[in-house]
Amino acid sequence: NAGVTQTPKFQVLKTGQSMTLQCAQDMNHNSMYWYRQDPGMGLRLIYYSASEGTTDKGEVPNGYNVSRLNKREFSLRLESAAPSQTSVYFCASRQDPNSPLHFGNGTRLTVT
Amino acid sequence: AQRVTQPEKLLSVFKGAPVELKCNYSYSGSPELFWYVQYSRQRLQLLLRHISRESIKGFTADLNKGETSFHLKKPFAQEEDSAMYYCALGSGYALNFGKGTSLLVTP
Numbered sequence: 599n600a601g602v603t604q605t606p607k608f609q610v611l612k613t614g615q616s617m618t619l620q621c622a623q624d625m626n627h628n629s630m631y632w633y634r635q636d637p638g639m640g641l642r643l644i645y646y647s648a649s650e651g652t653t654d655k656g657e658v659p660n661g662y663n664v665s666r667l668n669k670r671e672f673s674l675r676l677e678s679a680a681p682s683q684t685s686v687y688f689c690a691s692r693q694d695p696n697s698p699l700h701f702g703n704g705t706r707l708t709v710t
Numbered sequence: 711a712q713r714v715t716q717p718e719k720l721l722s723v724f725k726g727a728p729v730e731l732k733c734n735y736s737y738s739g740s741p742e743l744f745w746y747v748q749y750s751r752q753r754l755q756l757l758l759r760h761i762s763r764e765s766i767k768g769f770t771a772d773l774n775k776g777e778t779s780f781h782l783k784k785p786f787a788q789e790e791d792s793a794m795y796y797c798a799l800g801s802g803y804a805l806n807f808g809k810g811t812s813l814l815v816t817p
Contacts, residue, residue: 629803638719640796640809641754648803657806688754695742695800698756 600624604689604702611679611709619674619705621689629692630672631699632656632664634685641688647672679709712737714799716808723787723815731782731811733771733797742800743780745771746807749793757782757795767791787815 605620623630632644633656643656647666661683663675672691676683686706690699715734723729735741745757758766760773760780771782780797792815797808 631805633807638809640716641807643804643806646804654804656804690754695803695805696759696761698744698759699746699754699805701754703753 602689602691602700602702604687604705606705607703608706609708611676611707613680613709615679615709616675616677617679617707618676619687619689619707620671621673621702622671623689623691623700624670625691625693625700626669627691627693627697627700628669629694630666631690631692632662632672632674633688633690634658634683635688635704636685644674644687679707681709683707684709712799712801712806714797714806714808716795716797716811718811719809720812720814723813725789725815725817726786729782729784729787729791729813729815731795731797731813733780733782733808735778735780735797735799737778737799737801739801741773741775741780743771743773744798744800744805745769745780745782746796746798747793748796754796787813789815789817791815 631646633641645664650669689702713736743760747757748754
């Protein structure tokens with residue numbers, strides 16, 4: 599049972615390049631989330647999807663877009679990467695608001 | 711606006727000493743509060759949630775609505791408790807985290 603799988607694990611981009619971070623869960627969870635983790639800033643919510651077909655902005659959505667492709671998959675896109683987007687990105691999922699979040703292993707992104 | 715505050719970036723205690731990691735929140739509704747932990751080289755995972763009123767690995771947390779706090783406590787710290795601890799506040803489907811407290815338990 600893989601849980602939450604994120605790809606890639608590492609990525610280096612140049613300023614202005616675009617890329618998509620992939621996330622898939624095999625737990626049949628309804629809700630999925632994208633966070634970024636920065637030193638001294640903790641985890642900040644970028645976007646979330648309460649259920650298939652819906653997405654909502656979190657605390658720091660600027661510069662990102664998301665797609666809930668189906669119940670399993672929730673991707674995060676950077677259209678024009680900036681150095682300020684250098685971070686570790688975590689995807690997570692849960693069944694409902696009272697359930698625990700299950701996290702992926704993270705994607706370490708560096709934008710030069 | 712909802713907010714979670716963890717005032718301590720780093721907390722260092724000796725093995726066997728009591729531990730209290732502070733968490734304060736601001737939220738106009740009825741809060742859903744959680745503690746998550748990240749051990750070295752492991753995924754973030756749920757430690758406990760206020761609705762369960764449970765004790766996990768010797769840790770407890772009580773919701774104090776009057777003081778808007780949800781502090782995490784353990785009477786006797788162990789070296790394996792060294793980790794990053796995050797307090798989180800749920801608002802509907804959104805879940806927002808504090809900045810985290812790094813706990814270091816030294817022998």
